[in-house]
Amino acid sequence: MTEPILQVEHLTKRFGGVTAVEDVSFEVFPGEIVAVIGPNGAGKTTLFNMITCFTPPTEGRVKLSGENITNKKIFELAPLGMMRTFQNLEVFGSMTAIENLMTGISVQLKNRVFAAGFRLKSAREEEQYAYEKAMELIELTGLQGLEHTLVEQMSYGQQKKVEFAQTIISNPRLVLLDEPMAGLNEVETEAMADTILQMRDRGMTFLFVEHKMATIMRIADRIVVLDFGKKIAEGTPAEIQKNEDVIRAYIGGDLDDVKSS
């Protein structure tokens, strides 16, 4: 079997007396699309923040291609090929769409201040490279015609596209999406799902948190289910749909009550 790209080992997070995430372990393999689901407050975002080094875990560790990344700094992850998006969009509002995308590719550039100030050949070449790459992504994500629009003037759905494009422009190996479809309408949701599938075919691996079940069932290869901070199930969409613990977690109470009613 191939080596997992991401290994989450016994991650636990306690805030004072509250345990937000408790002993969660799972693996993600290259080329997979894995979804993390769970009712509100199940600890999905905390888990996500621990994997992406935004919050240090109380216990446990995270490995990227075998390398321990648990206590790395946020900015050290992108160079390793791991990128993330945010639930409340972290785009650059005062910049245009194309500038946002070009900023996304920074990790591949040298960004030397003096080369830029004196406009040396290396800086001009980097600029051209970033521009061409960004135009490619504009087309791929369907943002044509909006290249020079300020991101803060865009609709929520368009901003989501910008954030997604800016996250994948540098060709990361592993992309973590925090509710990529939240706030999108049906058409936009489908388009986002298609883009994710398309990027998977280009070799990217995805781990995402989402609430829209229909979309999850359509694109996810595997699903990890959290409830009250614990992993209660893991499996293919078909398995998860039939899993009694999952149904109980979502509907509440006893499954027999649900069935009989």
Added chain:
Amino acid sequence: MKNASKVLYPGRWKGLVIFIVLIALLPIVVTTQYVFTLLILLGIYSIITIGLSLLIGYAGQISIGHAAFYGIGAYMSAVLTTKFNMSAWLAIILGMMTTFLIAYFVGVRVLKLKGHILALATIAINIIVYTILNGWTEMTGGALGLGGIPKLNFLGIDLGNQVNFYYFVWIIVTLVIIFSGNLIRSNVGRILRSIHDSETGIEALGIQVSKYKVLIFAISATYASLAGSLYAHYIQFISPSTFNVPFSILLLVMVMVGGVHSIWGAMIGTVAITFLNEGIRYISHNYLHVSGEVEIIVYGFVIVVMMIFMPNGIVSLFDRFQKRNKEHESDSGLDLKPVDVKGGA
């Protein structure tokens, strides 16, 4: 594929050409010694405020301590030339390098702070430098100041001559504008602007924000150092009080009034405040018969009014004007930020 910088940031040179023509022609119109002196000081101040615009307007960090770096530059030039007989040019460059290093190492610690606390820390830097300049008497001459600083001489051209020095200063300002403009129009510029919008976002894209904050802080300090050296060689006498906190505040007022998000805004603010300053002095002295620091009261008033009615500074007037005139393509080049040109809020 089209040329990236042409598509992204059009119409830059037109503004620069207008600027250069204006600078070249001004000495023909201006004949009074007094106004000439002002024009030279304007150039010197502009070098600092352009740097501040990079730091405040683009990277979103504040400094109320740039008079300190201005002072370090001035005193490096003064001390090295008068006490160690060093070449003035070498002293200027050494001054800039020293300031860069000092600002860099101070910045590494200080720029971890944010907002008001950062503002206070930069004031503290200013006070420390001021105290040293005042107290290290055998080197700096203390409160009595340091005189006898030589005039500059460039390849046989006497820069002690008012007109020559005027051109010399403004050529340097032009180079500073081009360097800063290049910086803003590169990926480094986009990183700086992204810090302003979302530090979290840019960190997640693999950029160590602190590194760029510190770099831009050090670069803007180096600009101030260069300006300080020019000032020292022009006035030929310096004393610590020039480099105290009130001047830092004055610089900040200039940048705010002109428009913090634009290099041209910084320059417009510098011009506006410098002339306002002279105007206040003239009126208060000759008509109101008051002396002392009256201008501080006026600055306070100006800032309040500006922040209420024109938070983006005087330069935003040009944006509004442009927007009304050309909806399709506007490129008078007065604004360096393409975002405002393309139609903004």
